[in-house]
Amino acid sequence: MEDRLANTLVIYNTEQYKFPIMWNNYIIEMNLRRFIRLLTRTQGLEKFLNLNRNWRYRLLDVKWEIVFSYINKQVIGETTYKTDKFICKQKRMKIQRLIEEIPTIEQMKKSSYEIYQDFKCVFCYKKKEDFHHVWTCRHNRKILKQIIKRTIDKLIRLLKEYGATVDENKILTDINKFDIFFPKFRKDKFNFIDLIKGIFPKQLYDYIEKLEVIGKKNIVSLGTELLQYVMDETKQHIWLPRCEKLKIIEKRHGITEKDKKKSDSNVGKEKQEDILQRPINLFGRYEDLEGVKEYILFGKEILDFTVVVNRVGKI
C-alpha cells in the first residue's frame, strides 16, 4: 500500500512538471513555493517603500542588513535576566521610530483629538510636535549637536576596537563630510534623523569596508552598535525629558490616564483628516517590513522584479 502511494506521488510530481508553470505570461523557473513567498514579500516591500515617509529610501541607499540586525538586537548581558517584555518593548520602540510613529502629540491626536487638539511642542510651545520636530526643535538644537559629536567619537572608538589603525584626524575629516551627521532633516539627502530612525546608510558602510581592516560581519556588528548608541543617547537626552515635560503639562490640565483611554465623541473636520492617516496596527506594518528582509536576501533585483509585477499587473 505504501509503495503504491509512493509511486503515485512520483507519477504526480512528474506529471506536474510536464507543464510549464506560468505567471502573467512569464515562465516560472524557480521553485513554486519560493516564488509565491517572494511575490508576497515583494508586495510587502512595496507597501513599506510606498508609505509616503519611506519614498526617500527608494533613492537613498540603505544598508538594510544593519537596520535589521539593530532592530532584532537583544541587549547583551541583559537577555537572560530581563523579561521578554523588555526586549519586546525595545523592539517596538525601534519599529515605531523606523516608521515615524512614536507617540508625539500629532500622533496622539489621531486617537485622542479632543484632549490634544490645542497642544503644541512642549519645549518651544510654537510648532506642532511631529516626528521630525521632536529631534529638531530649537530647544534641542544644542543637545542634538552634542549627541552627533558623541556619536562620531563613538564611531571612531568602535573602528579602533574592531582593528582599524588609520590616522584619527584623517578619519575625523572623512566622517565629518558624511551626510548622515547633518543635524537637520533634508528630503534628498541622509541626515542624523535617519540615524535616529535606525537607518544605516550604505555610504558609511562602504567607507568602513574600504579601510580594508574590518570584515563584513564585523561591520554589521559595528553598525548595529552605533545605531543602538544613537537610540540610547536620543532617548535619554531628548525623548525622556520630553515625556517628563508632557506629564507635567498634562497634570496641569487635569488630564488623567483614564481620559487618554476614552475614545473621541466629537469628530471635527481636522480630526477627520487625521483619521485618514490613522496608522494601521503596528504588527501589520512589521509584516510589511518582511519584504525589506527579502530585499536583503535577494539584493537589489527584487525592486526590478517589483517593476515587472507592477507593469504586468496594470495590463
Ligand SMILES: [Zn+2]
Ligand atoms: Zn519645539
